[in-house]
Amino acid sequence: MKSATLHFEFHIPITALAMFLLKTWRASAFGVYGYLNFTRNGFLENSKKFKPEDMEIRLDGKNCVVTGANSGIGFATAEGLASRGATVYMVCRNMERGETALSKIQSSTGNPNLHLEVNNAGLMEHKRVTTSEGFELNFAVNVLGTYAITELMLPLLEKASLDARVIMVSSGGMYSSPLTSDLQFSNGKFDGVEQYARNKRVQVAQTEKWAEMYKNKGIDFYSMHPGWAETPGVATSLPDFNKWLSGKLRTSGEGADTVIWLALQPKEKLVSGGFYFDRAEAPKHLNFAGTSQSHGKIDSIFDTLRSMLVSHDSKK
Numbered sequence: 001m002k003s004a005t006l007h008f009e010f011h012i013p014i015t016a017l018a019m020f021l022l023k024t025w026r027a028s029a030f031g032v033y034g035y036l037n038f039t040r041n042g043f044l045e046n047s048k049k050f051k052p053e054d055m056e057i058r059l060d061g062k063n064c065v066v067t068g069a070n071s072g073i074g075f076a077t078a079e080g081l082a083s084r085g086a087t088v089y090m091v092c093r094n095m096e097r098g099e100t101a102l103s104k105i106q107s108s109t110g111n112p113n114l115h116l117e118v119n120n121a122g123l124m125e126h127k128r129v130t131t132s133e134g135f136e137l138n139f140a141v142n143v144l145g146t147y148a149i150t151e152l153m154l155p156l157l158e159k160a161s162l163d164a165r166v167i168m169v170s171s172g173g174m175y176s177s178p179l180t181s182d183l184q185f186s187n188g189k190f191d192g193v194e195q196y197a198r199n200k201r202v203q204v205a206q207t208e209k210w211a212e213m214y215k216n217k218g219i220d221f222y223s224m225h226p227g228w229a230e231t232p233g234v235a236t237s238l239p240d241f242n243k244w245l246s247g248k249l250r251t252s253g254e255g256a257d258t259v260i261w262l263a264l265q266p267k268e269k270l271v272s273g274g275f276y277f278d279r280a281e282a283p284k285h286l287n288f289a290g291t292s293q294s295h296g297k298i299d300s301i302f303d304t305l306r307s308m309l310v311s312h313d314s315k316k
Contacts, residue, residue: 029288034175043278050279054265061085064089071231136185168206169259172228205295224262227250
């Protein structure tokens, strides 16, 4: 019997192959870099360089607005700021859970100057869902909502310009994605995890843009990422990831540590537009990930966001 040989040929456009390999590299590099740095062991190692006096600064008389303050990193941030005397406005998705969180923080800190407002902070929706206004849900909350609330607060921040600052809580997931003009993931098969990474990349680029725009007006802008923390949001949105790293994830307090640190430090110690991780400025791009040039799109993205808000307001 003669042996048979099967012969297969695959014809893949070189550009498609290059993009596949680049995307694979980004995901692999992010996974390795994250496992080594973003887990609780990474925090414990980096914390050896922390200065205790950095966290002893008081915030009496200061007003702080914290989104997502009813649980996880947002709760830990609100509690940390309140314990240092700040008047804290807790922006929460659910009034009932927000009231419970406010009561807990008042009890633990003895600070009566807490207020509750209702809004959304961030989410990861795996299926493509659109809001009543027609916006893709992840984008609407993580990008457009973030842009809107920041822009609306700028006049107030200008009045407090000597120490006014905005701290954007991004995610290490943004390392796996370049900035893209496809804000609502209209092209290709929708992927909620990838969309979240794209959203978080936008937040870092937004911070750079605002820092440049307001550098002469006394408002500073910082972005950071909290590492991989064990929060209700992670447990709900990424159950497999949460289970895989069980026991290795940071606590909510450890995730909030750099947010609080950024709120406390004198401005001269910080870089407006900078990206921070574990109380130090961190790179915004991984080596050979091909994301560094993508931030050039931010001007057109700002124009798009602005036009969306203007269009929405005109329809009211």
